[in-house]
Amino acid sequence: MSEKIVLYYFNGRGKMESVRWLLAAAGVQFEEVFLTKREDYEKLVNDGVLMFQQVPLVEIDGMQLVQTKAILNYVAGKYNLYGKDLKERAMIDMYSEGVSDVMDMIIFSLVTPPEEKKKQLSNIEQKAKDRLLPVFEKRLASSQFLVGNRLSRADVHLLEVTLMLQEMFPAVLSGFPKVQAFQEKMKALPTISKFLQPGSARKPPPDEAYVKTVKEVLSHIFK
Ligand SMILES: N[C@@H](CCC(=O)N[C@@H](CS)C(=O)NCC(=O)O)C(=O)O
Structure with missing residues (x-):
């Protein structure tokens, strides 16, 4: 597994947006893979990388992390955003x-x-x-x-x-x-100011197209 940080989620906010915010605030680069079709989700499940068959999934430091809180805790700890004691x-x-x-x-x-x-x-x-x-x-x-x-x-x-x-x-x-x-x-903090600029990884408020994609990809839930 590479040194890169890779985020697997939909091309929208949902549960991944706070992870994007935290990485951006820490000034850390990351890549994203967007789930746009049912098969994208099925592939991750079949590959066995989604411990609970759920996204968000983040590849970081040789790990495939799921569960949003676990991901946020790790990112916060790694980049000194988790207090002194x-x-x-x-x-x-x-x-x-x-x-x-x-x-x-x-x-x-x-x-x-x-x-x-x-x-x-x-x-x-x-x-x-x-x-x-x-x-x-x-x-x-x-x-x-x-x-x-x-x-x-x-x-x-x-x-x-x-x-x-x-x-x-x-x-x-x-x-x-x-x-x-x-x-x-x-x-006004430089990393945050950058994340707030157009063209950053920050996602816009959800629209109907986003909801449609989520429902298609997770069709086992939204029957
Ligand atoms: N406790 C998990 C919940 C994750 C979750 O519900 N993910 C949704 C997408 S936002 C999902 O993948 N659902 C598929 C399923 O539960 O079968 C977390 O916070 O990461």
Whole structure:
């Protein structure tokens, strides 16, 4: 297996987008293989590289890693985005999991039946405003970074989710000035600024074509 980092997923955000964000924030190059047809998924399964028959899959350091959290943990540990000790790491995990609760709701809203969509979106907005953002607004009032005195994966995940929330609810940060200031500071970091430019590996918000591809590739789920 080569030294290259290779990401196997759909050509869209889904569960891989946070991995792309983390690698990009660390300034690490990676390649991508996109699943566009059912056969692409079947080949990976038949080759035995998907431990649980699920993507994301990331080839890194001679390993074929699956399970998004395991991938994120490894990337964060390898590129010094996981705190200086176990206590910092526990704090980073708490913030990251809080973000992931809302991120998962956003990801799965894609396949929510149309009649439930409105309610689901309103749940996401409410959860973001009532639970998620107040925690970070409070924390960022007294600290530049979420944990310790340097960038961690928690900061990167927070930036990602707040940008996603703004795409869906443009005024969502209006009562959260510290989170807004944090966003601006994060966006100015050279690696992140580069990732936010057109032409980077960052994926656009999902559209119908993306949903169609996912449903075709995973036709055993979306019957
Ligand atoms: N716990 C896994 C879940 C991964 C997952 O659900 N992947 C979907 C695509 S986003 C998949 O490959 N599903 C196929 C299946 O479950 O059969 C993770 O977080 O990586």
